[in-house]
Structures are given as C-alpha cells and as structure tokens.
Amino acid sequence: MKKLIYIKNNYIIQLIILLAIGIILLNTLFVYPIIGKCDNGDFGRLLLYGGLWDLSTTYEGIYDRFVHLNYIISKSHMFIFFGKNWVSGSILLKLAVFISLLLHQFDNRLFNIRYLAFVYSVIFLWGIFLIVNFKRLSTLLKAAVGICIILFFTDTSYISYFNSFYGEAGTIVFFFLNIGTYLNLITKEKPLIRHFVYFFIASAGFLTSKAQELPLLVFMLIIYAGLFIYYKEKNYRKCIIIGSLLVTILCSASYISLTDRMNQNNIYQSVFLGVLRGSSSPEKDLEELGVDKKFMVFYGKSFYNRHSGHDPVGEEMLKEFYPKVSPLKILVFYIKHPSRLWQKIVESAEGAYAFKTPGPWNFAKGQYAPNKAVNTFRTNLVNNYSKIHRNIFVFILFSLIYFTITLTYFIKNKNRDLRLLILMLLFILLSGASQLILPVIGSGHGDFGKHLFLLNFCYDIMVVIALVWLVHIILKIIRKNKFLDLVRK
Template sequence: MLHITGIFKKFSSHIKDKYLIESVILIIISIILLKVLFINPIIGKCDNGDFDRLMTYGGISNISKNYNDIYNKFLHTNYLITSPNIFFVFGKDWVSESILLKIAVVIFLYAHNFSNYIFDIRYLAFVYSSIFLLGVFLILKFNKLSPILKCISGIFIILFFTDVSYIEYFNSFFGEAGTIVFFFLNIGTYLMLISKEKPKIRYFVYFFVTSACFLTSKSQELPLLVFMLIVYLGLFIFYKGKQYRKCILIGSVIVTMVCAMAYFSLTDTMNENNIYQSVFLGVLRGSNHPRKDLTELGVNEKFMAFYGKSFYNRKSSKDPLGKDMLREFYPKISPVKILDFYIKHPNRMWEKIKDSASNAYSFSIPGSWNFTKDEYSTNKFMNTFRTKLIKRYPKLHHNIYAFIGFSVIYFVICIFYFIKSKERSVRLLTLMLLFILASGSSQFILPVIGSGYGDFQKHLFLLNLSYDIMFGVAIVWFAHVIEVMFFKLKYGFNDKLTYNIKKL
C-alpha cells in the first residue's frame, strides 16, 4: 500500500512540475464534456437519415422499426446491438469513425459482461471525448508554447471548441464528430513530431495514422489529400535521414491508398445523390439560363423536369433513379466536370462562394431536437460562448470579405515565417498552418461542387472548424508578438528566455 502511495505521489509531482497547465485545461474540458454529454438530460443530435451508414459498422440498429419513431426529431440514446460487426473492417461508405464505433461497442459489451445488447450512445461520446482530450493535450504541450501562450491556447479551446454547437455531435452517428477529434489529434501528433530534434519513427507513424483518419472521416475531406501531400513533401525535404524518408514515402503511399479505398467504397446511390444535388441544387440554382447550363454540361434539356425537385422524391413519375437518369444523366456528370463549369463561369463561382460565406457558422442554441423526448431543459448546463458570439456579430461571421481579408493576412504571415525562419520546426509548423487554411478556404466551393445546396449549412462544418482554429492561431501569435516585445524592452535579447522566445 505504501509502495502504491509513493508511486502516486511521484506521478502527481511529475504532472504538477511538467504538465500543470495542460492538466488544469484538460480537467476543465472534461467537466464540460461530462456535464453536457453524460449527465441527464444529455445533449446530442437527432437522426436525419444519415446514421445508418455508420451504425452498420457497429452492428447497431434502431430499437423501433417504425419510421415515425426513428425520425421523430428527438435525440435517441439507446440502440440495439443486433450483430457486433467487430471484424467487419471495410465495406460500403466506409469512414474512419467506424473504427471508433467498434471500440465503443466493445467497451460497452465488456462493461456489461456481454449480457446487455442495448447500446448507450454515450459510450461513443466517451471514445470521441478521449481522443479530443488527447489531441488537446498534444497541442498544449508543444514546446514552442510558453506558459502564457499555453494558458491562452487552453482558454481559447475551452471557450470555442467545447461550445455545444461542436460537442453535441459526439452524441450522434454524424461524421462531424470524427472530423473534430481527428483534426485535433492530427495537429497534435504533427506538433509532437516536429518538436523532436531527432524524432523516432513511431512519431511519423502516429502522424500518418491520424492524418489518414482525418482525411477519411467524411467523404467531403478526401480532396484535402492534395494539400496533405504538400505537408508530406515538406517532411520528406526537411528530414534527410534514410529511415525517415523511407517511412515518409511508405506513409504517404498508404494514406493515399486508404483515401482511394474510402472513395471507391462510396455506394452508387450516394454518388448519384451528390451529383443530382450538385446539378439541380447547385449549378442550376439561381441560374438565368438553366437549360443552357444543362446543355453545356452535356445533358439533354429534357432533364429540366427534375429542376427544383428533391432526390428523395421517388413517388412521382420523375424518378431521380429512373432508367433515363441512370443511362443518360449520371454517366455524363462528374465533380471534375462541374468544377470545369464554374471555372468557365467565374461570376457563377463567385456567387456560390458568397453563398457559402452567408451560410457559414449556422450555429444555434440547442432546442428540443437536441434532447431525448420529454427531457428538454432550458436550465441544462452548456457552453454557448461561440454560438452567442456568432449571434452577436452575424455580419462579421457571414461576410465573404472578412473571410478573404483574414485569409490573406494569415497566408502572408505564414509565408513570411516560412521564408524568414531557418528552424526546421518553424518552417514545418507553417506548412501545417497553411494546410488548415487550405482545409477551410476550399470549403467555400467544394461542398457546392460535391452536393450543391443539399444540407448545405451542415456541409460547411469544416469551414467553421478550420477558421475557428485559425482564429485561435492568430490570437496566440499576436500574444507571442506582445510577449517578445515585452521581454525585448525589459531585458533585451541577451536573456536566455527572451532568446528562446525570439527564435520562434
């Protein structure tokens, strides 16, 4: 007993001396996650028809078979484990969250001695929360952050990313939850890698695994592989060791293959749905010459009959999956062809970009649809700081020129540091910061190309997440500049501390 007590005291002392700030921040985040996601009445997201794709990988189904019970616009916490598909690794519409769902199902079954098959979605929230906390920890322990900057980073993460509009996805089967946690973990493993003077191979492996998970968390993220390959190239250039470069090459190939597998796992129905919406709810939406647009896309004008009609409206005489559509429409349209259309019509692309800005940050205070039936409470503890900030300054958050101005300044500063700095870690850091910019800015047009205005506000989620991360980076950078100026005025750069700060 005394031996165990001694170990605990030694561990506590180590945490206090080395990770005090990180520990305090993680404790605060954990309390918020616990109160919002795990203590009744819990908050989450209700099913809009997208849950089935992920549920399949956990062998999970709805308890009720009645359509009105399933889609009653309330949060469901309990699901039936019909056949634990633990070894069903890969199949149609595969996403990386399927791995996390399997882990959650295994934990649930183990915790209940494999005798209870009513799955509680909070076990999935637990897995998401654990990964999120790990990602935050790795980011905060980045060696370029001074104690002051760690505190600022931690406070920002608490205020912005524990907002209910973000973490409510943890109690759901939506892909946005995976996007959040894998993005944070991807950034965290990258910072851990570049902070090492001579990193071990396993640090590269961690980064490649998490980047693959992020890129495959939703089909919408797959095009970001192009930008991630630039980050991989940077690693290859700056790490000259033979073993390093071999690992980077192998990792790059494997991630590319995983992304390709995820893309080809998409079912025909999903692809057809996206193409249908990208044309009839995208290209033709707001067009002055819709018939001409169809012709330019290489499609017969007779398909104008589908203009303004939902893909899911299959009961009418015009079936979006009818023989004519399958034979003459879908084979002639592709995302590349739609992108080509917008490139040839820059004014139309600009209109879509402005629409994306107008629909960004469509956050809302939770309503009855975020609670289980009859458990809606206005007194529920939750962090709504980010959501209320958006409501208070709507013009700023929906202004395309504000997005462009911020993006340009952010880009110029990153390039400046990349060119000016001689430090490998700083130059590699700027590559990741530029990847975050590319991830966010690309969402002004990629969702429109991919699926038009279908579920548009939800498809802009990565835009919201990326720009919030960049805003946090900007605040930390600004605090760093002030910190450097303060020590320069007070001590000069002969002081070791200020010298280390100056090296940033």
C-alpha cells in the first residue's frame, strides 16, 4: 500500500504519459493491420545479424513495396556478433530473435517483425520515462513534455520505423535513451558509477545506430569532456576516461566494418549526385577533385544503374576514381566554393521533413487500412505548413535563437547540473544543424529525404524543448504577478 501511495505521489504524471504512449504504440505497431516500413534494399545489412531471411526468394517478392511480417530464422547466423556494416541495432535484433525463440521454446523458425517493434518500444518508453522524470521539471512541465512527445514522436512518420530493419529506429530509441540517462546522471548529487555506465552505453548505441551518426562522436566528446570537468572525484574521472575511450573504439570499429561496396556507393553518390548536381561546370569540378573527365558518363546516374553500359564498380572506376576521392576531399571542395556549399545547404532544407501519411507501402500486402486510427499530427503539420518546415532561413533563425538562449543560460548560471544540461542541448543543436551538409558530403542526393532523417528528428526535439521552455517562462511570469499582487495587498 505504501509503495502504491509513493508511486502515486511521485510518478503519476510519468505513468499517465507512458500509458498514453503505450496505447498508441500497441495500436499502431501490434494490432492488425500493423503499420511499418517496406524494404528498399537496406534491410539486408541488419537481417544478417539476426540470422533472418525473407520468406520470398525472388527480387520481385522481396521488394514488392509492402511490409513483410514474417522472416525465416537461421540459428547458425545468430552467433555473428560483429562483422560488415555493424550497427548497434544488431544487438537489439538479436535480443528480439532470442525472445521469439524463447517464447516458442526454440521450436519455431518464423520470426514476426513485431518482436523487434516490442524491443524498440520498451527502450523508447524507458528513455521517455527518464526524460519526463527529470528532477528540474515541475509537474506542469512534466505534463507539457509528455504531451509534446506524444504529439510529435508517436507520429507514424517516426514509430513506423519500429516495424522495419532500418537504422532510423535505433537512432530514435537510443537518442531518447541517451538524453534520458544523461538527465538521470546529472541531477544526482553523488551518482553511482553505474549511472555513468548507462549513459555511455546509450550514447554509444546512438552514435553507432547508423554510419551517418558516427561523425557526431566529435560533438559527443565535448559532453564527455564536460562530465570530466565537473565530476572531479578520481573514480568518476577514471570511469569517464574509460567510457570515452571505449565509445571511441566502438565507433572506429563500426566505421572500419563498412564494406568497400557501401563506401563506394557513398562516394559515387556524393560526387555524381552531389558535387556535380546543379553545377554549371561539372567537368571542371571532376578535374578539381582529381578525377578524369571521362567519368562524366556517370553524371546523374544511380550507383545501381547497370544498364547504361558503364559499371560504377568496374575496373576503371576501382583504379582511377575511388582511390582519388574521399569525404574529406569533397568537404574541402565545398569549402573552396562557398556558393556551392550554400546551394547544398538550401537543398537540404528544401528536402527536409519528407513525411507522408501512411499508404499501402506501410502495410502488409492486402491489409491496407486508410481509416486505421493513428497519430499523424506531426506529418499533417509538415504537409500543411511545408514552406515553414523546408525554409533554410527558418532553420537558421530558429538555430540562432536557440543557441543564443542556451548560451546565455550557460554564462549566467554556475550550477553543475544546469551547465551540463546546456551541453546536451547544444549537442542536439550541433547534431541537427550538421545534417544540413553532412548527408550531402556523405552520399549526395541519393535517397536524400531518408538521409535527412536526423535533421528532422533533432529539430523536432529542439522545437519540443523550445515549447516547454516557453511554458516555463509563462509560468514564471504568472507566479511573479501573483506574488506582486499579494505584496500590494
């Protein structure tokens, strides 16, 4: 009885929020007809680590633009823990496959994708609980955070990834867990070592959830440095140093695991569908990159185009193109040509928020239900106000205001937990703003809308932060006015 009273007094808001989110997740991802994502060719990278195979054996069957619910389990492949194109989501997939086998007494070779959605949902809810439970939030602010998370992040444009093998699902849940474990850590007067460990695991999970997130290690190291500065005890600093090194090593290993084919794909697209795209002098651009202009035959053509008579991974390309081009070289090219850099930044803003309401491609074959009750609040906002969501000047203005306010708080306040909080707020800004150019450098305009996912996600998190901050300011003004009224009386 005492425990129930304690929970009611301390966690009632959190529980209400988790219950609401849980109901939305259950209805969207688990109750037929379920919503998910169809395979566009990326599933194979993760399927390997789960020891899973599509039930279909033909190209047309695998890529039929419908969600596939069931996959064949190959137990022998489950023991591949690290290999090519490794991402942190592979651990979660192995856990989901193990749960499936355990519940079927290791006697069923079929894996239902909802087991993976279950694992993602649990981590998602855990991260949200830690965020809403942040000690600096009043009851009203906890409610505001919860409502914003429900409206924005249970939208199908986000949670439909949970019923898929895309890396975006790992990005979502690990980023929330990264923020949640960090808030849980910095609000404790004397945190335990395990609280640091939780944060390092969550941050490693986020950074390695997709190859695209690996460069963000540079920004994460700033947070690690902040922890080192503000936690001076010897055991804390030892843990922080070890944790930082292990995360860096894991990120390096994940980068090294990228196959030659993936690196070639990214470089090819960053040049022929990036640097040369919209250029008035594409041949000159190739020569500036140190590449023979004879490779102009690939200009505007997809890496997967094998019908033009020119092979993107042919002998000439392998000897004379890929060894001469790198992401660093492409970055230097854009720095030398600021007008082209600006052009790409504008194009990134214009390609942001490629959100769509659920269509047949979000359902299993024959199960399309356009009237299924789901949350499309964020998607509708994007589609109804597309000029705001895809305007580079809106991105810049919002970023400057956000940065100025957070920096002002950092300068004016000396509290350890507040300054560390601001470091995380700045990390979210840097992670989002960097996506205006990093995807273009990394893979040009290939699958552009999907590669801008982190841009959308980070700026939505910042919008939620801004909305909650505004509620905080309004509440302060109301309390101040009430106090003044009492004084006058």
